Amino acid sequence: MIALGLEGSANKLGVGLIRHDMSTTPPTVTILSNLRHTYHPPPGEGFLPKDTALHHRSHILELIKNAMAEAKITPKDISVICFTKGPGMGGPLTSVATVARTLALMWSKELVGVNHCVGHIEMGRQITGADNPVVLYVSGGNTQVIAYAEKRYRIFGEALDIAVGNCLDRFARVLNLPNDPAPGYNIEQLAKKGTKLIDLPYIVKGMDVSFSGVLTYIETNAPALLASGEYTKADLCFSLQETVFAMLVETTERAMAHIGSKEVLIVGGVGCNMRLQEMMAQMAEQRGGKVFATDERFCIDNGIMIAQAGILAYQTGYTTPLEKTWCTQRFRTDEVFVAWRE
Amino acid sequence: MAAATTTTTTSALSERLTLQIPFPSARLAKIAADVLDVDKDLKPEVSQRLISTQDNILTLDFQTTTLKLLRTVVNSSMEMVQMVVNTMGTFDTEAEA
Numbered sequence: 001m002i003a004l005g006l007e008g009s010a011n012k013l014g015v016g017l018i019r020h021d022m023s024t025t026p027p028t029v030t031i032l033s034n035l036r037h038t039y040h041p042p043p044g045e046g047f048l049p050k051d052t053a054l055h056h057r058s059h060i061l062e063l064i065k066n067a068m069a070e071a072k073i074t075p076k077d078i079s080v081i082c083f084t085k086g087p088g089m090g091g092p093l094t095s096v097a098t099v100a101r102t103l104a105l106m107w108s109k110e111l112v113g114v115n116h117c118v119g120h121i122e123m124g125r126q127i128t129g130a131d132n133p134v135v136l137y138v139s140g141g142n143t144q145v146i147a148y149a150e151k152r153y154r155i156f157g158e159a160l161d162i163a164v165g166n167c168l169d170r171f172a173r174v175l176n177l178p179n180d181p182a183p184g185y186n187i188e189q190l191a192k193k194g195t196k197l198i199d200l201p202y203i204v205k206g207m208d209v210s211f212s213g214v215l216t217y218i219e220t221n222a223p224a225l226l227a228s229g230e231y232t233k234a235d236l237c238f239s240l241q242e243t244v245f246a247m248l249v250e251t252t253e254r255a256m257a258h259i260g261s262k263e264v265l266i267v268g269g270v271g272c273n274m275r276l277q278e279m280m281a282q283m284a285e286q287r288g289g290k291v292f293a294t295d296e297r298f299c300i301d302n303g304i305m306i307a308q309a310g311i312l313a314y315q316t317g318y319t320t321p322l323e324k325t326w327c328t329q330r331f332r333t334d335e336v337f338v339a340w341r342e
Numbered sequence: 343m344a345a346a347t348t349t350t351t352t353s354a355l356s357e358r359l360t361l362q363i364p365f366p367s368a369r370l371a372k373i374a375a376d377v378l379d380v381d382k383d384l385k386p387e388v389s390q391r392l393i394s395t396q397d398n399i400l401t402l403d404f405q406t407t408t409l410k411l412l413r414t415v416v417n418s419s420m421e422m423v424q425m426v427v428n429t430m431g432t433f434d435t436e437a438e439a
């Protein structure tokens with residue numbers, strides 16, 4: 001069976017087509033196409049809901065056409081249409097869901113509304129083959145430490161205020177770094193040239209983390225630090241990354257210790273960051289474990305992860321009736337009944 | 343005891359606008375109506391949208407308390423109508439079994 005996946009909860013618009021060949025056990029999974037178009041605001045700015053929704057509406061039809069052409073499929077080949085129900089930004093989510101609904105009614109296909117976080121997790125599992133890892137989900141909109149137990153992805157710890165990616169993205173605005181390809185990517189490149197570690201607020205509360213304090217501190221003090229001539233922008237980027245990533249490694253390790261797990265799976269856009277992967281690997285190896293991560297095709301928001309999580313639910317008999325295909329900005333990861341796992 | 347419901351007198355929703363949008367067929371008008379109707383009014387006490395079809399005509403009836411709200415809800419509805427129409431224009435297959 002083939003699933004179409006549509007994703008647009010933030011500034012990345014993703015369309016993916018995935019095939020599950022049910023004749024093998026387990027089914028053979030093939031990615032038929034995975035296309036993305038990203039909305040980049042000018043340097044110094046963040047992406048606002050209205051502009052982001054307009055971007056998605058402007059590009060989605062072309063993206064779907066191209067995805068189907070690359071996959072060499074026609075509407076009759078599609079078994080189910082999957083879309084992001086939430087969490088995320090309201091206007092962008094609804095713009096994409098509107099297209100999903102329209103196609104479903106025109107082509108007489110079932111719909112599956114997918115939780116964005118579960119999409120990340122399921123694609124990470126599929127690509128890496130990680131068996132039962134502690135999942136660190138880190139992006140511009142989400143920061144959660146997750147582990148699977150009894151049909152739910154349980155949130156062990158999370159950011160109490162803003163996501164780690166949001167902290168990084170907003171600091172990139174202070175430095176006027178470009179948003180293309182992503183502000184976090186540009187911070188990562190600049191951080192590689194940093195040499196001095198500035199003492200920044202480090203806030204871990206049990207299993208949870210907090211980033212608004214370190215963001216306020218570095219936003220407030222960056223001009224003076226740079227003007228003093230003692231520190232460069234690279235030093236600031238380096239210090240911020242080292243601090244926030246150490247916080248994430250600490251809470252991930254705490255979860256691993258509680259569960260007795262030896263595997264860490266990092267998903268979400270911030271998961272592309274090589275320094276984070278490196279720091280996490282150092283911790284995991286000390287515990288005799290290992291880190292799983294995917295490349296930018298899958299850790300950055302994409303449509304194929306929505307198709308994957310959607311098709312897994314669909315295979316258990318789950319569909320979303322039309323009247324329930326509304327979108328929601330808040331959608332907890334543990335709200336989803338993970339029927340497809342033991 | 344009957345549950346309390348909020349009723350808004352028609353005079354409170356004094357600003358009105360009706361849009362009638364023709365579609366190539368009754369089938370497509372109905373699809374558009376069904377797609378749009380999933381997203382309910384956020385604040386029905388100040389803004390209501392009624393969706394109906396008559397043959398190939400999609401009718402959107404807006405009632406709001408203020409003109410500013412009317413502009414906002416009509417604009418955002420039109421953005422979604424446009425999305426539906428463009429999707430139909432790009433992809434419709436009449437001959438779906």
